[in-house]
Every structure is written in structure tokens, then in C-alpha cells.
Amino acid sequence: MTSIIEKRVSLHKRLADHEEQNSALKSQIAQLQALANIGTITNMIAHEMNNLLTPVGNYATLAMKNPDDQVLVEKALIRTAQSCERATKIMESMLAMADGKRQEKKNAHLIVLIEEIFMCLCRDFAKDGITVKIQIPEELTVWTVPVQIQQVLMNLILNARDAMLPRGGILQIKASESNNSVKVEVTDTGCGIESNDLENIFETFFTTKRDGSSPSRDSGSGLGLAFCKKIVDAHGGCISVESKPAEGSTFTVTLPKPQ
Ligand SMILES: Nc1ncnc2c1ncn2[C@@H]1O[C@H](COP(=O)(O)OP(=O)(O)OP(=O)(O)O)[C@@H](O)[C@H]1O
Ligand SMILES: [Mg+2]
Numbered sequence: 634m635t636s637i638i639e640k641r642v643s644l645h646k647r648l649a650d651h652e653e654q655n656s657a658l659k660s661q662i663a664q665l666q667a668l669a670n671i672g673t674i675t676n677m678i679a680h681e682m683n684n685l686l687t688p689v690g691n692y693a694t695l696a697m698k699n700p701d702d703q704v705l706v707e708k709a710l711i712r713t714a715q716s717c718e719r720a721t722k723i724m725e726s727m728l729a730m731a732d733g734k735r736q737e738k739k740n741a742h743l744i745v746l747i748e749e750i751f752m753c754l755c756r757d758f759a760k761d762g763i764t765v766k767i768q769i770p771e772e773l774t775v776w777t778v779p780v781q782i783q784q785v786l787m788n789l790i791l792n793a794r795d796a797m798l799p800r801g802g803i804l805q806i807k808a809s810e811s812n813n814s815v816k817v818e819v820t821d822t823g824c825g826i827e828s829n830d831l832e833n834i835f836e837t838f839f840t841t842k843r844d845g846s847s848p849s850r851d852s853g854s855g856l857g858l859a860f861c862k863k864i865v866d867a868h869g870g871c872i873s874v875e876s877k878p879a880e881g882s883t884f885t886v887t888l889p890k891p892q
Contacts, residue, residue, distance in 0.1 A: 670730075670731065674727050674728075674730055674731045676854075677727055677856070678723070678724065678727050680854060680860065681723050681784055681787075681860075682720060684788070684791060685716045688754055688756055689712065691756065692713065693713065696709035696710075712752065715753060716753045719753055719780070719783075722780040723780055723784065726781060738778055738891075739776070739777070740774040741774060741775055741777055741779040741782070742772075742773070743774065743808055743817065744770075744771055746779055746782060747767065747769065747786060747806060750783055750790060751790075754791075758794065758804065761794065761798060761799075761801060762801020762802070763797055763801050763803070763804055764801075764802075765804050765806075766804070766805045767806045768805070768806070768807045768808070769806065769807070770808070773809075773815065775815050775888050776889070776890055776891045778868075781864045782868070784860065784864060785864050785872075786806075786817070786886075788860065788861050789819040789861065789884050790804065790806075791857065792858070793820075793821035793823060793882070793884075796821050796882065797821055797822060798823075802823055802881070803820075803821070805818075805819075805820040806818070806820075810890070812890075814870075814887050814889050814890055815888050816885060816886070816887050817888075818883055820881065820883040822880070823881050823882065825877050825881055826874070827878055828878075831874065831876065835872075836855075837855065837856060838854070838859075840853035840854065840855030861886075865888070868888055869889050870886060870888040870889060871886075873885050
């Protein structure tokens with residue numbers, strides 16, 4: 634018959650074995666997490682480069698077709714240079730993220746960040762029947778890694794434009810501040826979001842822009858809002874949406890002020 638002491642020794646051994654397995658599993662999880670992060674960041678870079686390169690490519694094609702139009706050619710070159718600069722900043726920021734480096738936040742003027750986004754978007758919204766209304770106090774600043782919050786706003790603006798094509802509509806960007814936060818609202822008068830879809834739109838790879846259903850491009854990747862949420866969460870802020878099918882949507886980003 635096994636003595637109590639032998640039973641205790643065997644129990645201790647099993648416990649030690651389990652602890653060893655546990656710590657091996659934990660380190661495997663950490664490695665997988667690091668790989669998953671790299672996957673996410675690679676997707677993010679590809680997605681954001683696509684956002685930037687599509688308008689640059691369109692502009693360049695237009696300039697090539699009209700080589701004698703000096704104004705157009707010059708504009709295309711300026712926009713290309715601006716987009717390249719932004720692309721470099723996005724790459725740097727993503728690579729720092731992959732490396733686990735802390736990125737410097739600073740107080741950035743929101744209106745300036747938004748003006749830069751519209752320059753990179755190149756295509757004039759008015760040509761698509763979209764009126765842009767920006768109501769942001771000149772002095773309003775946000776505490777942010779500037780290139781990252783520009784990514785968020787660029788994705789919201791592109792989604793708003795998609796939602797309003799081909800009919801056109803109004804894109805409104807408003808911002809206000811309270812004692813401890815800054816709130817930015819991006820509103821469109823587009824197709825709106827079905828209530829069934831609302832709970833899924835921030836999920837990675839959720840998209841309704843499939844098989845040519847979007848008037849602006851063949852398909853969406855369903856990554857834009859997932860990245861927006863990731864970035865806003867990393868800023869300690871929050872992102873929410875209110876939408877009515879056939880009427881439009883408002884995305885609200887709230888960012889904390891430094892205490
Ligand atoms: N302003 C909006 N109006 C209507 N639907 C929207 C709006 N913004 C997002 N959506 C819905 O949420 C889905 C997910 O948006 P998300 O930006 O993540 O991906 P996507 O635009 O489909 O593709 P991409 O990765 O290229 O941005 C969209 O496919 C669309 O159905
Ligand atoms: Mg999108």
C-alpha cells in the first residue's frame with residue numbers, strides 16, 4: 634500500500650511538472666502574441682499604403698494624360714511628395730509599434746492634422762458631389778502620436794465618402810473639448826449602417842464592400858475600423874458610432890487630455 638508520504642511526494646512532483654508545462658505554455662503564448670502583433674502591423678502598413686497610393690496613382694495617371702497642363706502636373710507632383718512624406722511617417726510609426734517602442738505623444742493642432750489628410754486624399758470631394766464642412770476651433774489641440782490619429786481620421790473620412798457615393802452628400806467634421814477630453818465627430822449623410830451590422834463593424838475583416846458592391850472600389854478589406862479602434866484604445870480613448878440606415882452615420886472619437 635502506498636504510504637501517505639509517497640503520495641505527497643508524487644503529488645508534489647505532478648505539481649512541479651504542471652508548473653513547468655504552464656510556464657512553457659505561457660512563453661509560447663507570448664511568442665504567438667508577438668507574431669500576431671507583427672501580422673496585424675503588416676496588415677496595417679499594407680492597408681494604409683493602399684489608402685495613400687490609390688489617390689497618388691490616380692493623380693499621376695491624370696498628369697501623364699495631360700503633360701501640357703503645367704498646373705495639373707505641378708499639383709500631382711506636390712501631392713505625391715506630401716503622400717510619400719506621410720507614408721514614411723506611417724512606416725516609422727508602425728515599425729516602432731512592432732518593436733514595442735513607446736511613441737512620443739504631443740499636443741498637435743487638430744485642424745492642421747485634418748488639412749494634411751485632405752491634401753493626401755487628392756481627389757476633390759466636390760467632384761463627387763460631397764460638401765465638406767469642418768467646424769474645428771483653430772486653437773484646439775489633441776494629445777496624440779499625430780500620424781496615428783491621422784490614420785484614424787483618414788479611415789473615417791474614406792468610409793464616409795464610400796457611404797455617400799455615388800449620390801453625394803455632406804461630410805461634417807466637428808470637434809470640441811471639455812476639461813479632460815477632446816471629442817471629434819465625423820458625420821456623413823450616406824447609406825447608414827444596418828442595425829445587424831452595427832455590432833460587427835469594428836471587427837477585423839468585417840466588410841460589406843464586396844464584389845463591386847461599393848461604388849468607389851471593388852472591395853473593402855474590413856480592416857479600417859479595426860485599426861481605428863486599436864489606435865484609439867492605445868491612446869486611452871474610445872470610438873463609437875450612431876447610424877440610421879439610409880440617413881447617415883456619426884463616428885465619435887474621444888481622446889483624453891494629459892493630466
Ligand atoms: N460611414 C459609414 N457609413 C456606412 N457604413 C460604414 C461607415 N463606416 C463603416 N461602415 C461599415 O463598416 C464596415 C467596416 O468598415 P472598415 O473601414 O473597417 O472596412 P471597409 O471600409 O469595408 O474596408 P477597408 O479595410 O478598406 O477600410 C464597412 O464595410 C461598412 O459596412
Ligand atoms: Mg474603411
